[in-house]
Amino acid sequence: MCTSVSPVRFILLLWLISSARNIALAQQMEGKLLPTITVNNVEYPVASLPNVTIISKRTFADQVSQYKFNQLKKNLLVVYPYAVRASTLYNELNEALSEKNKRKDQRKYIKQKQNELEKEFTEPLKNLTTTQGELLVKLISRYTGKSVYELISDYKNPMSAFLWNGAGKMWGYHLKEVYKPEENRDIEIIMRSVENQYVR
Numbered sequence: 001m002c003t004s005v006s007p008v009r010f011i012l013l014l015w016l017i018s019s020a021r022n023i024a025l026a027q028q029m030e031g032k033l034l035p036t037i038t039v040n041n042v043e044y045p046v047a048s049l050p051n052v053t054i055i056s057k058r059t060f061a062d063q064v065s066q067y068k069f070n071q072l073k074k075n076l077l078v079v080y081p082y083a084v085r086a087s088t089l090y091n092e093l094n095e096a097l098s099e100k101n102k103r104k105d106q107r108k109y110i111k112q113k114q115n116e117l118e119k120e121f122t123e124p125l126k127n128l129t130t131t132q133g134e135l136l137v138k139l140i141s142r143y144t145g146k147s148v149y150e151l152i153s154d155y156k157n158p159m160s161a162f163l164w165n166g167a168g169k170m171w172g173y174h175l176k177e178v179y180k181p182e183e184n185r186d187i188e189i190i191m192r193s194v195e196n197q198y199v200r
Contacts, residue, residue, distance in 0.1 A: 034046060078132050147176050
């Protein structure tokens with residue numbers, strides 16, 4: 001959870017980060033000219049640094065809230081690798097399909113990838129709990145920008161999407177739902193922490 005940090009700690013943190021980044025940058029930029037700005041007739045080199053996310057330890061109103069949050073984090077860490085893999089495959093698939101002009105070749109490639117996915121994921125995904133499955137649906141949407149329903153419809157066919165959506169409803173899955181960060185605050189906090197390698 002992002003919260004305020006005391007000015008002294010914040011300045012110290014920025015100084016430590018900038019020192020480390022500047023050393024790395026100096027090594028990368030050795031022999032290259034940097035743009036400069038002039039302040040009071042003194043020239044200073046200018047370089048862009050990556051964004052830094054500051055996340056403080058989460059506080060809870062009670063133990064039940066803390067337990068629910070920890071369970072959510074535990075379940076997200078289980079499905080996170082599958083969501084990342086799905087996102088990578090989605091990008092690879094789009095790139096490969098853009099190079100294939102014939103619809104027949106595209107279908108053949110999609111079928112080949114589908115068989116690979118079934119071999120790779122069928123067994124591991126069988127072991128997911130209902131909650132983990134629901135979170136995986138949300139994360140796949142988060143990483144691809146599309147609902148799982150749209151993905152099935154695009155890469156399989158609309159009838160399969162319809163059938164899977166009906167089956168998903170029995171388990172509480174919402175395959176047509178597109179991930180919205182503002183509606184999934186705790187998921188977003190945890191995922192940003194995971195992506196910045198702050199979760200232990």
